[in-house]
Amino acid sequence: MFIRPCYRRKDGKRHAYWALVESARTANGPRQRVVAYLGQMTPAERRGVKHVAAETTPSGQRSFIEEPEEVAEVKVSRVYVERCRAFGGPWLAWELVRQVGLDEFLRETIPGGREEVPWAVMALTLVLGRLCDPSSELRLAEHVYRSSALGDVLGVPSDKVNDDRLYRALDALLPHKQTLEVFLKERLGKLFDLKYDLILYDVTSTYFEGEAAGNALAQRGYSRDHRPDCKQVCVALVVSKEGIPFGYEVFAGNRTDVTTLEEIVETMEKRYGASDRIWVLDRGMISEDNMEYLHRGGRRYIVGTPRPMLKRFRRELLTEGWETIREGLEVKRCPGPDGDETFILCRSRDRLEKEKAMHERFEKRIEKGLEKIARSCERRRQDPVRIGRRVGALLGGNSRAAGLFDVDVKAEGSDRVKIAWRKVEAWRDWATLSEGCYLLRSNVNDWSAEELWTSYIQLTEAEAAFRIHKSDLWLRPIWHQKEDRVKAHILVCFLAYVLWKTLGQLCRRAGIGDEPRRVFDELAQIRVVDVAMPTRQGPVIRKRCVTRPSDHQAILLQRLRLHLPSHIKLTTM
Secondary structure, rough: OOEEEEEEEOEEEEEEEEEEEEEEOOOEEEEEEEEEEOOOOOHHHHHHHHHHOOOOOOOOOEOOOOOOOOOEEEEEOEEEEEEEHHHHHHHHHHHHHHHHHHHHHHHHHOOOOOOOOOOOHHHOOOOHHHHOOOOHHHHHHHHHHEEEOHHHOOOOOHHHHHHHHHHHHHHHHHHHHHHHHHHHHHHHHHHOOOOOEEEEEEEEEEEOOOOOOOOOOOEOOOOOOOOOOOEEEEEEEEEEEEOOEEEEEEEOOOHHHOOOHHHHHHHHHHHHHOOEEEEHHHHHHHHHHHHHHHHOOOOOOEEOOOOOHHHHHHHHHOOOOOOEEEEEEEEEEOOOOOOOOEEEEEHHHHHHHHHHHHHHHHHHHHHHHHHHHHHHHHHOOOOOOHHHHHHHHHHHHHHHHHHEEEEEEEOOOOOOOEEEEEEHHHHHHHHHHHEEEEEEEEOOOOOOOHHHHHHHHHHHHHHHHHHHHHHHHHOOOOOOHHHHHHHHHHHHHHHHHHHHHHHHHHHHHHHOOOHHHHHHHOOOOEEEEEEEEEEOOOOEEEEEEOHHHHHHHOHHHHOOOOOOOOOOOEOOO
């Protein structure tokens, strides 16, 4: 910014007034805009205003640089503050964007046109808003952007941000999804020295509010959000063992997990090459066709197996030779029948107690329900078909212990029904033996049982990624109705998750744990205020000041090697 003289004639004399002006780049070239008219000023006043005028970078972003010494005569008794806004969250998000290089990538990738605000900047507005205060585009434009320092960080005034421009930014961002994924994978790999040798894959769903009638992907299916009444889409996410995203795809809401594996594997291999990676998959991804596909391509894998397969290892469950991984967890390595695979039996004490309690609870429910049905049959006439349906519904609703009961429904005469049941002790024996046990399967034969189990348990990183997407970044519910807007919404959430994991890696490297949520919330408490300082000569000098960080915040900033903007004088809290 700089000050510029303005002249006008009054009463036959030429008077000089001063205006505060800033330069900005637009699609039509550099332009100058008057920020404020300062009136008449003495040379001393002009020097003071020059010193407090902030500069801007060529890209339009706020330049946080050291200020020169300020000299001005201020009326201390009339100093006041205004526009207290959230600063720590947007500033921290912007620092993460810079470290990842997302700003430069978008500026170089998304082509410019005649738009007043570059689409790359509007796309960053969506991503930063999703990370700092996730909400709809309308709320971002009308409330979040104006009540925070996003405008100061991005260099875009609030009157230039509206929901229509944000929606169009979604359309401009979506075509670059694949190149974004490749760039982020390479960039984060170099930034944190990551090795993508272990690939975790899982699928979740997110539901719609509304009919989404024009969206072919919006279908009803198995809802992980317990909203079978709503249409949904399935999101397939691939991450590294640290939870760093490798890529994702969006499928129709009625797509089953097992049908997505082949498409995902081929997509990732086409994008990043078919290197010697190990795929870690949950048992919901496993079918005979999928196992044959993995074998046929020579791909390495560590997978969970369907529970019925555990019965093949009944003898191994009864024998010795278990290896203790940690307290309450034992594993046993079992060679496969053809020698090409290794099976890992796992036995968890915590899981045993959980499954035992579940079996007991469902057993009591079924027994109580059967007694209720029997009493109703004794009191009045019943239809055998109707009683059979009631028994089926009871067993289906308590499937964990349904195999324990052998129920017999008999018609006696024309109007009486008798119900009898017995408990299958063979089922109970197997349940007691297998409680707390599960089975892993792998063709990685040169690893120990502990290494295979440790790698499989990393699937919790994929589950944690879904929790962050849904709870912290508000992936659900989806309010958009058009297919491309839905995909763009998921892409924005994905980019915000990349920044989230970047902060997590910075925290881990700084030795302050791996919980970016608490760090972000703590630094988000930092505020920015405008301090208005009336001078003795009349003009009011306004300065934007950041609140001084608390001791805890200062320690976090120091450990993360981050520095608050130094061109604004810090004030005491």
